[in-house]
Amino acid sequence: MPNNSGRKRRFGAVRQLPSGRWQIRYPDPVTKELRNGDRTYPTKRDAEVKLSEIEADIVRGRWVDPDAGKVSFGDFIDQWFRERDYASTTRGRNGGVIRLHIRPHLGKLVVGEIDTPCVRRWRAELLEAGVGEATVVKAYQILRAALNTAVDDGLIQRNPCRIKGAGITKSAERPVLTVEEVFAVADAIEGRYRAMVLLAAFTGMRFGELAALQRRDVDLEGRFVQVRRAQAEPQSGKLEVKAPKSEAGVRTVSFPASLVPEIKEHMRIFGEDGRTGLLFVGPKGGRMRRNNFHDTWTAALKGAGVKGVHFHDLRHTGNSLAATGGATTRELMTRMGHSTVRAAMIYQHLVGGRDQEIADHVDRLIKKSKKAKHTKKDGESPDSDKIN
Numbered sequence: 315m316p317n318n319s320g321r322k323r324r325f326g327a328v329r330q331l332p333s334g335r336w337q338i339r340y341p342d343p344v345t346k347e348l349r350n351g352d353r354t355y356p357t358k359r360d361a362e363v364k365l366s367e368i369e370a371d372i373v374r375g376r377w378v379d380p381d382a383g384k385v386s387f388g389d390f391i392d393q394w395f396r397e398r399d400y401a402s403t404t405r406g407r408n409g410g411v412i413r414l415h416i417r418p419h420l421g422k423l424v425v426g427e428i429d430t431p432c433v434r435r436w437r438a439e440l441l442e443a444g445v446g447e448a449t450v451v452k453a454y455q456i457l458r459a460a461l462n463t464a465v466d467d468g469l470i471q472r473n474p475c476r477i478k479g480a481g482i483t484k485s486a487e488r489p490v491l492t493v494e495e496v497f498a499v500a501d502a503i504e505g506r507y508r509a510m511v512l513l514a515a516f517t518g519m520r521f522g523e524l525a526a527l528q529r530r531d532v533d534l535e536g537r538f539v540q541v542r543r544a545q546a547e548p549q550s551g552k553l554e555v556k557a558p559k560s561e562a563g564v565r566t567v568s569f570p571a572s573l574v575p576e577i578k579e580h581m582r583i584f585g586e587d588g589r590t591g592l593l594f595v596g597p598k599g600g601r602m603r604r605n606n607f608h609d610t611w612t613a614a615l616k617g618a619g620v621k622g623v624h625f626h627d628l629r630h631t632g633n634s635l636a637a638t639g640g641a642t643t644r645e646l647m648t649r650m651g652h653s654t655v656r657a658a659m660i661y662q663h664l665v666g667g668r669d670q671e672i673a674d675h676v677d678r679l680i681k682k683s684k685k686a687k688h689t690k691k692d693g694e695s696p697d698s699d700k701i702n
Contacts, residue, residue: 325340326339326365328361328365330358333354335355336355337354338350338365339351340368343372344379352380376471378469378470384426386423387424387425388420388421390464391412391416395412395460401546402546402550402554403548405548406549407452410549411449411453411456415440415445415449415450416457419440420436426470428461428470429474430474430476432474437450437480447484448483451481458473458481461474461475488624489623490630490631491515491620491627491628493683494687495620497680497684498618498619499620499623501618502613502618503610503611504597505584506584507594507614509573509579510524511628512573513569513573515628515632516570516573516635517567517632517673518629518631518633518636518649520544521625521626523545523558525592528591528593529585529586529589529590530590532581534577537569537574537670537673538670539566541563541564543555543558544556544557544558544563553601560651562651564651565649566669567649568670568672570673570674570677570680572677572681581593607625611625632676633646633649635675635676635679636649636672636675638675649669
């Protein structure tokens with residue numbers, strides 16, 4: 315027979331079951347009806363401690379319904395993913411990660427069953443199966459974001475993704491080209507892409523931003539480019555042109571004076587006509603595509619004698635060159651369009667004329683490089699007339 319002896323508690327009750335274990339009962343804070351605890355305890359003391367913890371959670375507004383976490387995680391993450399406001403390329407990439415690396419392992423569990431040991435085992439299994447580290451990091455980041463929503467929705471009390479460093483990508487540092495290497499690649503690449511290489515290297519613009527540039531976005535007299543839109547290439551293959559994904563991406567970037575004749579000549583020969591004509595187009599007059607550009611870029615690297623460089627590395631080059639001109643972190647973040655929306659609103663006005671100074675510094679580096687090259691051809695010592 316159950317043993318219900320003992321003084322009456324102020325909150326809830328404990329009772330001993332025929333098995334000898336102890337069960338707790340307490341009033342549901344929502345329905346006010348008595349509910350049994352979701353587990354039993356070996357001693358009365360253990361049961362009373364748990365009951366006290368539940369009471370404290372209810373008083374502090376931290377109580378989570380144990381039944382709430384009994385939702386299928388597969389259904390939960392599907393719904394969570396549908397509700398995300400992702401750009402098309404991000405949606406395609408993250409959807410693939412969920413489909414291949416999260417749902418097959420965790421989809422059959424209920425949300426409340428996913429604890430930290432479970433997450434640790436799942437991550438280890440992915441790595442042991444040979445899944446790339448960057449992909450495992452992305453999967454962990456997505457799982458953590460989904461379970462943060464589960465916490466917000468009251469399905470679980472805390473996020474079990476608590477593995478130190480698991481959400482950080484440990485990617486190798488990308489190469490930074492010298493000014494000489496940039497011009498070597500620009501000299502080796504097909505003529506219609508020369509100005510694109512130079513703008514990427516000396517302004518830090520992204521491929522998608524360059525591909526979406528129109529004539530009206532370029533001010534040769536003021537020496538700046540207005541970044542107002544970007545081209546995306548989702549997995550569907552259909553190109554999309556829209557505003558950058560954050561307000562920080564919408565910006566004005568100054569370019570070195572040495573690029574004025576380069577861009578002017580490019581616009582005359584290769585650019586589309588009209589104010590809204592594209593600045594850069596493919597050999598058949600269509601929009602630029604990364605896949606189509608890849609072979610052209612690879613051939614240019616080979617011709618220039620430069621190895622292991624991606625087109626995106628030109629962006630790192632632009633950032634590094636600007637930094638050598640004394641640009642502050644805030645100025646660099648604004649110039650590169652790489653910050654949160656809130657940060658961009660704060661930092662945008664700080665650049666002002668300094669962005670022109672940064673471009674002028676890069677221009678001095680270009681002129682110094684060119685002078686050294688010509689001096690060497692003429693047989694003079696490169697050190698005979700340095701530019702400071």
